[in-house]
Amino acid sequence: MAKKINLHTFHDSKYDNYEELIDYVCTLGLQTESINFLNQYKRLWKFASGKYISEKADSIKLPTPIYVKWNENALKNLYKNTPSDLSFYIKTLRRKHASRCCCFCGSLVTNSLDHYLPQEVYPQFVILKENLLPICSDCNSKKNALVGSKYQRIIHPVFDDFIDDIRIKVKFIFDVRSVDFRLVVLKTLDNKNHDLVKFHYRYLLKNTEVYYSHFKALFESYEDRCTDGEFESLFTLLEEFKTQENISYKQSKTYNNWDTIFYRSIQADIEALQHLLHCMYP
Ligand SMILES: [Zn+2]
Numbered sequence: 057m058a059k060k061i062n063l064h065t066f067h068d069s070k071y072d073n074y075e076e077l078i079d080y081v082c083t084l085g086l087q088t089e090s091i092n093f094l095n096q097y098k099r100l101w102k103f104a105s106g107k108y109i110s111e112k113a114d115s116i117k118l119p120t121p122i123y124v125k126w127n128e129n130a131l132k133n134l135y136k137n138t139p140s141d142l143s144f145y146i147k148t149l150r151r152k153h154a155s156r157c158c159c160f161c162g163s164l165v166t167n168s169l170d171h172y173l174p175q176e177v178y179p180q181f182v183i184l185k186e187n188l189l190p191i192c193s194d195c196n197s198k199k200n201a202l203v204g205s206k207y208q209r210i211i212h213p214v215f216d217d218f219i220d221d222i223r224i225k226v227k228f229i230f231d232v233r234s235v236d237f238r239l240v241v242l243k244t245l246d247n248k249n250h251d252l253v254k255f256h257y258r259y260l261l262k263n264t265e266v267y268y269s270h271f272k273a274l275f276e277s278y279e280d281r282c283t284d285g286e287f288e289s290l291f292t293l294l295e296e297f298k299t300q301e302n303i304s305y306k307q308s309k310t311y312n313n314w315d316t317i318f319y320r321s322i323q324a325d326i327e328a329l330q331h332l333l334h335c336m337y338p
Pocket residue numbers: 158159160161162163191192193194195196
């Protein structure tokens with residue numbers, strides 16, 4: 057069974073149970089007007105957060121939030137100007153996520169915490185731990201651009217298998233003098249998951265220069281090493297790719313990191329292997 061991001065527990069009931077956390081936040085020494093709003097909003101806030109979990113953060117199914125601008129700021133300020141009594145909660149989340157990869161694309165370069173549903177549109181989820189995830193800048197801006205338009209659900213690493221679920225491969229396409237790369241969603245997923253991954257892939261991963269330039273640099277480095285005679289046979293080349301796949305998996309802890317995808321895919325691509333060994337374009 058594939059793993060999901062396992063959100064830790066704080067061993068402290070007021071941080072561990074979100075309804076209790078909301079009650080706790082409403083007792084903090086905030087500005088009187090914020091406290092008044094939060095106390096009035098508390099019931100809807102708890103309801104919205106429960107819906108977030110039960111609807112797996114699907115924005116289309118979430119209730120429309122009710123608040124005016126200054127009230128919205130009271131919620132946003134819980135994250136932006138975190139009251140000191142709440143900062144332990146935020147700091148712990150940051151620390152726990154600090155070494156993780158981007159939960160959308162597997163990149164190892166991430167911000168420590170970002171909002172899955174952006175705080176500008178969904179301030180009611182501004183401190184919900186399921187909504188605070190490590191996301192790289194590229195995925196974060198693409199994801200935010202989707203919200204409010206044709207946004208459907210994209211992969212959410214708390215509710216969907218992402219970390220250990222092999223979803224994508226790279227296809228190597230040879231031209232007369234060069235090689236091109238395409239990301240392909242595997243057909244081994246069931247229909248529901250296949251649609252989810254396809255949407256995720258189409259709007260978050262496709263048309264990104266990041267993976268293209270990364271794959272190109274990796275492929276060219278092996279072209280050079282093969283030309284230099286570093287690998288004696290198909291066997292030694294495959295051994296190298298297997299080793300690198302294991303290293304990148306251990307680093308990123310996901311099969312959906314760019315390196316892991318590259319090394320896994322090239323081992324299964326006889327044309328790419330032949331090309332590297334014999335340095336020929338068809
Ligand atoms: Zn990313």
